[in-house]
Amino acid sequence: MQVFEDFLKDPFVLKGLRLFIWIVFIIVCIGFLRKLAKRRIENLNLRYKAQKGIEVIGYLLIILLFLITFTLESVKDYTIIIGLFTAGLTFTLQELILSVAGSFYIFFVRVYKPGDRIEINNIMGDVIDIDSIYTTIMEMGEWVSSDNYSGRIVKISNAFVFKGPIKNYSMDFPFVWDELNILVTYDSDIEMAKEIIQGSAVELLSDYTDKSKANWAKMVERYYIENAKLDPTLAIGLTDNWITINLRYITDYKLRRSTKHRLFESIEHSISLTNGKVKLASATLQLLKIPEMNVRVNPMR
Known part of the structure; x- marks a missing residue:
């Protein structure tokens, strides 16, 4: 007990306890002010920014407390202890530290913000929240085709902003x-097909282009x-079965699926009005020649 009492009376230990109490107090205040x-x-927008501002100010206060506690007074007798403790803490909490650093990086460098559509760690979706540890994404794709929500909400560590492309x-x-x-057949009027496709694209996509x-x-x-x-x-490409007319166009990133649907619908309708001058191609099997067969029938005896 005497050793324990002496340990508690140590000035460095008292500073550590005071620092711990202040950190707990600040974290509780952050949670209370956010609520x-x-x-x-x-x-909604102002509330989100206010909550994030409270978090940032709280973490800055914690960093300031660390600086005040360990730099204003001499701690040279505890240099080795502090070094070992810091190294162990850093190794143990490296993912957490990277996540907190990533949150600052995201906010100050503006890597992305709520409402952006991103792909990170091979997960694509719309950002719906960014906190000090995680980025929350409404997932898109997976078993759902095109750019549609899958319904799953994914939390990704902010540390990933340092680990791969965004x-x-x-x-x-x-x-x-x-x-x-x-895809059109070889006996189609290719120039007419090109005019139909180009005209449909210009008509439907003029707003996006401008x-x-x-x-x-x-x-x-x-x-x-x-x-x-x-x-x-x-751009035109030739294959063994048909002519491929490739249309490249620009569209709103949120409307890729609906834009493609409207283009296909308009092009198909226009082609149907050409009275067979332009025909859509499909995989078919053409029988060129039936081999000749000689059949001899012997009369029954």
Whole structure:
């Protein structure tokens, strides 16, 4: 007991206990103020920013307490102990430390923000929340085709911002390029088919193209990137069975599926009005020649 009492009377131990009590007090205050902001602030965007601001201020206070506790007074007698303790703590909590550092990196560098559509750690979805440890995503894809929600909510550690690429579909340039292939037969009027496909694309995508040009001009000014063609373009490919007309176009990143549906619907309707001049191709089996067979029938005796 005497050793334990002497240990508690040690000035360094007392400082550590005071620091621990202050940290617990600050964490409790963060939780209380977050709940208070959630109840009192009706505006969703303002409430989210207020909660994140409370978290950031709380963690800054904790860091400040560490600096005040261990730098204002001499701790040279405990240098080895502090070094070993810090190394062990860092190794044990490296994922947590990286996650907290990642949250600061996300907010200050603006890697992504709530509402952005991203792909991180091979998971694609819309960001619905970012806290000090996790990024919460409404997942897309998996067993669901195209860019539709799967219904699962995924929490990803913020540490992943330091571990791999982050694909952002909406930052700076909220448009993406997409393609569709129209297959026509060799006996079709290819020029008419090209005019139908190009005309449908121009008619349906003119709004996207005009809006994207202004955004792309800003991208060219900000980044080292060459200018790109934003109007719908066609490319033809030949196969053993049909001619492939590839349409490349730009669309809103949230409307890829509906845009492709509208394009296919418009193109199919226009082709049906050509009275057979343009025909959609499909995989078929053509029998070129039936081999000749000689059959001899012997009369019954």
